[in-house]
Amino acid sequence: MEEISEMGGEDSPLAINDRKIVGGIFVLLVLFLGAFSDYDEDGLSNISEFTIHDTDMLELDTDWDGLTDKEELDIGTNPMKKDTDEDGLKDGIEVNYVSSDPLNEDSDNDTLSDGQEVNLHKTNPLLADSDGDGLTDPTEINTYGTNPMSNDSDNDSLTDGEEVNNHGTEPLNSDTDSDGLLDGEEINIFATNPSNSDTDADGILDGADVLKLNDAEIRIYFGFEATEGDSLSAPDPYFEFEIYSTSDMISDDFHSTGVYADTYTKYRDEGGSFILEWDDSQEQLQLSIFGWDSDVWNADELLDLGPEGYSGIHYTIQFSDLVNGPITIDFVPIDEVEDWESEGYPCAFSLRIMLVQ
Secondary structure, eight states: OHHHHHHTSTTSHHHHHHHHHHHHHHHHHHHHHHHTSOTTOSSSOHHHIIIIIOOOTTOSSTTOSSSOHHHHHHHTOOTTOSOTTOSSSOHHHIIIIIOOOTTOSOTTOSSSOHHIIIIIIOOOTTOSSTTOSSSOHHIIIIIIOOOTTOSOTTOSSSOHHIIIIIIOOOTTOSSTTOSSSOHHHIIIIIOOOTTOSOTTOSSSOTTTOSSSSSOOEEEEEEEEEOOOOSSSOOOOEEEEEEEEETTTOOEEEEEEOOOOTTOOBOOTTTSEEEEEEOOTTOSEEEEEEEEEEOSTTSTTEEOBOSSTTOSSEEEEEEHHHHHTSOEEEEEOOOOOOSOGGGTOOBOEEEEEEEEEO
């Protein structure tokens, strides 16, 4: 009886064996339950991470790229690789911040990798033309050196694409032909050629040219009324026109009319006219007019065309005024002068000046 007692005691081989069986079952139970739990709470069971995905069941984000292992498996990226498409951006950066495709190194197919766009050029990896100027980002960067984030790199009021594709101007030079006008001004305002410094070939750069598309000419009409003279006849007048530039006051032109013999009364536009070549670099011209009596009684006597104290007319022609239409002026001498010989006989005079296109 004593042997049996000893065999069935706590230290008996049978008892020890039973305890091992129970312990093994417990361990198996723990292992079983642990295998299907999720220690790192990444949405993947421990056993799947260990046996299938090769990820760390104790690490929420095995590759530390900003996406959980489960998120990566769901979108198709590699949870063991920070940058699945090797474009220079971590998968988490692409998904959470840039919205680019972590499985495509060039999301917008513009030949620049997403990493190059974000890290180097600050362009939009989702737009082939980040600034919308008509040139793709790599074309701006690699071909023209323009700013892919500014649609007008040289600030001339033409987009980089317009300059390259439409006008043939330089997108990094605001004044391609160096004529003093911005390329945008030439195209949008003056209709001049931004690649030709002298569009109308008149020898004046477009920037200094008053009439930029044509040689400037003006037509001057004149009329007069000369009825007073000596006791025998009114004057037989003729007139001299002197035109000066404003830069150096050197006479640009000189016109002398024929003699109006026995013709004492003319009216505006009836006396005559002539065309004057305008120096295109000038914004204004100085016009001086003198009248002379040619009859035999008072040959070469100066007529009074202007106000008291002046025998001639002196008038400044503003080009800006001509652009708006013809200029018409009447000059009437003061007729309260007792001694006409001191200033010449009075002669009313009129002008109409217009631009010849």
